[in-house]
Amino acid sequence: MNANTRTSGDALTDLILDLFRVNNLILTWGDRLVAPLGLTSARWQILGAVVAADRPQPVAWLARDLGANRQNVQRIVNDLTKEGLVRFEPNPHHRRAHLVVLTDKGQQTYDDAISLYDPRVNALADGFPLEDIRTAGRVMKALRKKFEGDENEE
Numbered sequence: 717m718n719a720n721t722r723t724s725g726d727a728l729t730d731l732i733l734d735l736f737r738v739n740n741l742i743l744t745w746g747d748r749l750v751a752p753l754g755l756t757s758a759r760w761q762i763l764g765a766v767v768a769a770d771r772p773q774p775v776a777w778l779a780r781d782l783g784a785n786r787q788n789v790q791r792i793v794n795d796l797t798k799e800g801l802v803r804f805e806p807n808p809h810h811r812r813a814h815l816v817v818l819t820d821k822g823q824q825t826y827d828d829a830i831s832l833y834d835p836r837v838n839a840l841a842d843g844f845p846l847e848d849i850r851t852a853g854r855v856m857k858a859l860r861k862k863f864e865g866d867e868n869e870e
Contacts, residue, residue: 731855742757746760749833749836750832753825753832754799754825755825758792759795759796759801760826760829762792762793762802763796763801763802763825763829764826765782766778766802766816766817766818767818767823768781769781772805772815772817773816774807774810774813774814774815775789775793775813775816776813778793778816793816800822801818801819801821801825802816802817802822803816804816805817
């Protein structure tokens with residue numbers, strides 16, 4: 717099939733396959749970046765979700781915000797708790813769903829990760845026109861919304 721007879725679905729399939737590959741490369745890159753801090757990409761992502769939340773949230777809400785499996789997030793939060801990076805606090809709205817709160821050590825570790833990340837991500841962005849990055853972001857957000865809509869229909 718030549719490029720002129722390919723469908724939008726074919727092009728989206730190519731994009732999805734590239735996204736799988738890039739996702740794996742990003743996770744490996746992130747693991748290497750934050751390994752000196754005792755983190756993995758997954759742990760760093762959870763810390764980031766806690767930081768980004770406007771108030772402490774239970775594990776289920778963090779998982780929802782990340783589009784991740786609640787059990788996997790719970791396991792990682794438990795590990796972060798053992799390492800003193802987060803702690804659980806009582807939830808006034810739900811006795812069993814405790815709130816996840818960043819500790820001072822967790823905030824420092826997150827800040828250290830960002831200090832490693834910022835120069836590297838700027839180097840990665842070098843050579844890409846800002847509008848191309850923004851366009852890719854819009855496509856990714858629209859695709860995510862379509863997938864999230866499909867989940868609600870099942």
